[in-house]
Amino acid sequence: MRGVRFEEVTYRYPETPDPAIRGLTLDLECGEISWLFGPAGAGASTLLALASGAAPRHLGGIVSGRIRTLGSDPSAPAALAGRVAQLLPSPTLQLSGVANTVWEEVAFTPATLGWPRSRITATVDRSLTRLAVDHLRDRHPGTLSGGETRRVLLAALAATNPDLWLLDEPALALDDAGRNQLTALLREEARRGAAVVVASEDADLLAPVAHRLVFLSGGRVAADGRPGEVLRTTACRGSEAGNTSVALLAESIRRLIPESPRTRNPLPVFTEEFLERWRR
Amino acid sequence: MTGGPSPTRVHPFTSAVLATGTAILSLALPPWEGPLLHFLVVALVVLASRVRDTLWHGFLLVAPLWFFLVLIHAVLADPGSNPVMFGGRTLARDGLYLSLTQGSRLGVIILVTLTWYRTLDTSRLLDAVAARGGRVAWTGTWLAIATLHTIHRFQDRTRAILAAQRARGLRLTGSPVRRIRALRPLLVPLLLGALIEVDERALGLETRGLPSRRPRTPLAPPAVTLLDHLLRWGIALAVIAAILYRIFR
Numbered sequence: 001m002r003g004v005r006f007e008e009v010t011y012r013y014p015e016t017p018d019p020a021i022r023g024l025t026l027d028l029e030c031g032e033i034s035w036l037f038g039p040a041g042a043g044a045s046t047l048l049a050l051a052s053g054a055a056p057r058h059l060g061g062i063v064s065g066r067i068r069t070l071g072s073d074p075s076a077p078a079a080l081a082g083r084v085a086q087l088l089p090s091p092t093l094q095l096s097g098v099a100n101t102v103w104e105e106v107a108f109t110p111a112t113l114g115w116p117r118s119r120i121t122a123t124v125d126r127s128l129t130r131l132a133v134d135h136l137r138d139r140h141p142g143t144l145s146g147g148e149t150r151r152v153l154l155a156a157l158a159a160t161n162p163d164l165w166l167l168d169e170p171a172l173a174l175d176d177a178g179r180n181q182l183t184a185l186l187r188e189e190a191r192r193g194a195a196v197v198v199a200s201e202d203a204d205l206l207a208p209v210a211h212r213l214v215f216l217s218g219g220r221v222a223a224d225g226r227p228g229e230v231l232r233t234t235a236c237r238g239s240e241a242g243n244t245s246v247a248l249l250a251e252s253i254r255r256l257i258p259e260s261p262r263t264r265n266p267l268p269v270f271t272e273e274f275l276e277r278w279r280r
Numbered sequence: 281m282t283g284g285p286s287p288t289r290v291h292p293f294t295s296a297v298l299a300t301g302t303a304i305l306s307l308a309l310p311p312w313e314g315p316l317l318h319f320l321v322v323a324l325v326v327l328a329s330r331v332r333d334t335l336w337h338g339f340l341l342v343a344p345l346w347f348f349l350v351l352i353h354a355v356l357a358d359p360g361s362n363p364v365m366f367g368g369r370t371l372a373r374d375g376l377y378l379s380l381t382q383g384s385r386l387g388v389i390i391l392v393t394l395t396w397y398r399t400l401d402t403s404r405l406l407d408a409v410a411a412r413g414g415r416v417a418w419t420g421t422w423l424a425i426a427t428l429h430t431i432h433r434f435q436d437r438t439r440a441i442l443a444a445q446r447a448r449g450l451r452l453t454g455s456p457v458r459r460i461r462a463l464r465p466l467l468v469p470l471l472l473g474a475l476i477e478v479d480e481r482a483l484g485l486e487t488r489g490l491p492s493r494r495p496r497t498p499l500a501p502p503a504v505t506l507l508d509h510l511l512r513w514g515i516a517l518a519v520i521a522a523i524l525y526r527i528f529r
Binding site: 052054058059077078080081082084085086087088090093094095096097098099100104107108109110111112113114115116117120156157160 | 401402403406410422425426429477479480481482483484485486487488489490491492493494495496497498499
């Protein structure tokens with residue numbers, strides 16, 4: 001099954017002269033971690049909003065072309081309820097607001113979907129363990145830190161075993177342990193067969209785990225391929241945010257010793273590449 | 281969270297019935313001694329409860345109403361042939377009784393509403409509604425609770441904006457004119473932010489399964505105990521007795 005299909009999609013936000021997405025055609029597959037990235041205003045977060053139906057339903061604006069999310073029209077949210085796990089940039093606004101404990105918060109979506117109680121109990125316990133938030137189960141969601149709230153929300157989204165993940169900057173406010181749990185979750189979900197789509201500027205997080213990097217520029221796909229390959233393209237290297245820490249370090253070294261064979265193109269993007277070159 | 285630190289353990293419907301019944305009882309009791317005595321009893325019960333600070337919040341809401349009721353009906357009204365002297369002033373006796381009656385009734389309604397809100401366990405209420413009603417009833421209850429929650433969000437946002445504007449040099453002290461002027465940089469971001477947040481919140485909750493049309497599963501439906509039955513019937517009988525007394529006395 002295909003995760004999301006965009007066919008000749010153009011989208012313009014309300015009261016803006018230029019479209020945020022321009023005639024874009026793109027398939028995002030199940031079983032893959034697709035990383036959407038581009039300079040600010042490139043359209044990565046907008047694509048997530050279009051895939052979930054939030055645009056234009058909540059955000060307004062005009063859309064043309066055809067979008068299919070898990071084979072359905074995203075403008076009808078009932079068909080996708082529980083099948084799409086969407087993490088927004090403001091996680092506190094995604095909390096149910098009626099749960100007394102983290103356990104109830106994670107159980108909110110499965111209960112709202114009408115799952116049997118035994119199934120809810122099993123899936124909530126599993127989700128809390130997966131995101132390592134089991135120790136927070138009796139805490140009130142309103143008392144959590146930003147990173148804890150994000151992990152609890154990820155657990156809540158994972159509880160329904162969604163077929164599609166739409167994550168907007170998921171690593172914000174996460175510590176190292178949280179980032180590791182997040183990458184483990186993304187890998188597991190892709191392995192399970194879910195389509196995982198992440199809009200992020202965090203190259204250190206996504207470059208090692210993403211199967212595919214879709215580099216966007218001006219609402220169009222500028223490059224599409226394996227993260228290592230795309231990050232080495234000129235378009236992508238021109239964007240500071242798109243570089244991994246390793247790539248930035250390699251560039252700094254090249255400025256210091258431009259003649260060294262170790263600093264010739266293509267510069268390393270991943271830690272292993274960097275270490276291999278400097279071991280020689 | 282609406283539930284606060286000390287939610288009641290009676291069935292959520294029981295606390296709603298008690299709050300509604302107490303308010304109706306205040307309307308049914310014969311003026312003016314009935315509502316006033318009832319108000320004092322309710323105030324004492326609140327004072328003895330774990331949410332006793334509700335009494336102060338209630339007083340802040342009720343005091344202006346009382347003031348204007350007495351001013352309009354007793355002080356400014358024609359004292360007529362049966363006035364009452366109070367603090368060297370001649371007050372209209374009927375107007376004073378009317379003020380006491382209406383003020384007490386409003387006081388009871390405000391106090392029971394605040395107490396019910398402070399002691400409400402929203403999660404248990406939603407479970408109770410899910411166990412009894414269909415999807416529509418649950419969504420309606422949830423929407424009502426979510427609306428109540430916006431009060432807390434609004435308070436938090438006000439504090440944040442106030443702190444931010446103070447850091448940027450806003451002065452909230454001084455003459456009334458200065459204070460009124462200081463409201464603009466507070467109200468504009470507050471209202472605009474609240475409007476934007478409504479949209480974001482709607483989107484956020486859509487991601488939590490709200491568009492589903494299936495009946496909600498109650499996670500831990502509260503049981504109706506003997507105490508619940510006693511309380512419900514008790515308040516119902518009290519209301520009926522008060523109405524019958526008013527009719528046949």
